[in-house]
Amino acid sequence: xxxxxxxxxxxxxxxxxxxxxxxxxxxxxxxxxxxxxxxxxxxxxxxxxxxxxxxxxxxxxxxxxxxxxxxxxxxxxxxxxxxxxxxxxxxxxxxxxxxxxxxxxxxxxxxxxxxxxxxxxxxxxxxxxxxxxxxxxxxxxxxxxxxxxxxxxxxxxxxxxxxxxxxxxxxxxxxxxxxxxxxxxxxxxxxxxxxxxxxxxxxxxxxxxxxxxxxxxxxxxxxx
Ligand code: DX5
Ligand code: ZN
Numbered sequence: 141x142x143x144x145x146x147x148x149x150x151x152x153x154x155x156x157x158x159x160x161x162x163x164x165x166x167x168x169x170x171x172x173x174x175x176x177x178x179x180x181x182x183x184x185x186x187x188x189x190x191x192x193x194x195x196x197x198x199x200x201x202x203x204x205x206x207x208x209x210x211x212x213x214x215x216x217x218x219x220x221x222x223x224x225x226x227x228x229x230x231x232x233x234x235x236x237x238x239x240x241x242x243x244x245x246x247x248x249x250x251x252x253x254x255x256x257x258x259x260x261x262x263x264x265x266x267x268x269x270x271x272x273x274x275x276x277x278x279x280x281x282x283x284x285x286x287x288x289x290x291x292x293x294x295x296x297x298x299x300x301x302x303x304x305x306x307x308x309x310x311x312x313x314x315x316x317x318x319x320x321x322x323x324x325x326x327x328x329x330x331x332x333x334x335x336x337x338x339x340x341x342x343x344x345x346x347x348x349x350x351x352x353x354x355x356x357x358x359x360x361x362x363x364x
Contacts, residue, residue, distance in 0.1 A: 141330050141362075143355040144168040145348050146202045146311065148335035150184065151282040157189070158196040164338060166348040169202035169223065171313070171333045173282075176207040179231050180280035187216055194221030204252065204313065204333075206279045207231065211238050218245040226250030226273050226311075229261045239268040250311070254279060255287050259296050266308055271331065272297050276324070277314030282335040286315030291327045298328025298364045321351050325358025 146169040152160035161170055172190060177183040194201055200223035205214055210227035211234055217225045225247050232238055235251060242249035250271035251262050255278060262272060274293055277284040294310060301308045312324045313333035321332055332355055334347075341347035 141359055143325070143352055143359055144309070144331045145352050145355070146171040146331060146333050147338040147344075147348060148173055148204075148282060148313070148333050149339075151335045151339045154185075157193055160339070161193070161197045161199055164345050164348050165199075166345050166352070167199055169200045170197065171202045171204060171335075172222075173335075174203060174205050174207060174217070175280065178208040179228065180206045182280045187213075187220055190217060190222060191220045200224070202226070202250075204250075204273065205231075206252075209233070214238060215241055215245060218242050218247040222247055224248040224250055224271065226252050226271060228252045228254070228279075230254055230257060235262075236265050236268050239265065243268075243270075250309075252279075252313075253293070255290050259293050259300070263300060266300060266304060266306055269308060271309040271311055272301075273311040273313055274329070275314055276312050276316065276320075279314070284315055286317070286320040288323075291323060294324060294327035294329050295364060298362070301328075302364055316351070318350060318354060321354045322358035325355040326361050328359075328362050328364050330355075330359060 148171040175182045175184040202224040239249040248270035252273035311331035312329045316334040317337040
């Protein structure tokens, strides 16, 4: 299994986004948190910023939609040049149709679950997606504390993915740091969002590489 670090720019200097992305050349993707103040109590980046950033940077973009009605909005992010578009299962009206629509537009389709949402919510559609995002904080803000209660969910999704012989990435998002990344990888995660851990580090790129090293060590110990 391959480890991917997908840093979130939510806690970066948003007035200098392209420069901030340039500080982390080791990132595999740039994770962009789109919030609408309906699905989550915060308002962040929208489609025009994603379009501009796609033109300005070479790193692939991983869009995390924390919005109501992703059925309406997600395809537009695929057209804006994103490589991966993830919507929340709690918000989607027709998740299978939406995942198929995203894939038909040539992007990776991801489905996200809040901490309290059971994995059964997405278990039947694992064959329809390229990634499952398991939130390890309540979505809405960067810099929150990692929720250990999600670790068994990571293992459970990993078992389902392996049992079905699927190539579905398992992403964790929220409170991922040098303290928590190994546990996530040991449970079976292979794709790691880290926001404040990366952008509060003196050398953000060194932190990306350090997280990748720790995650690889954890994943090597994964028993599933
Ligand atoms: C939270 C966002 C996360 C957040 C991660 O709702 O989805 O991507 O930016 O930030 P940290 O790593 O600081 O928890
Ligand atoms: Zn996110």
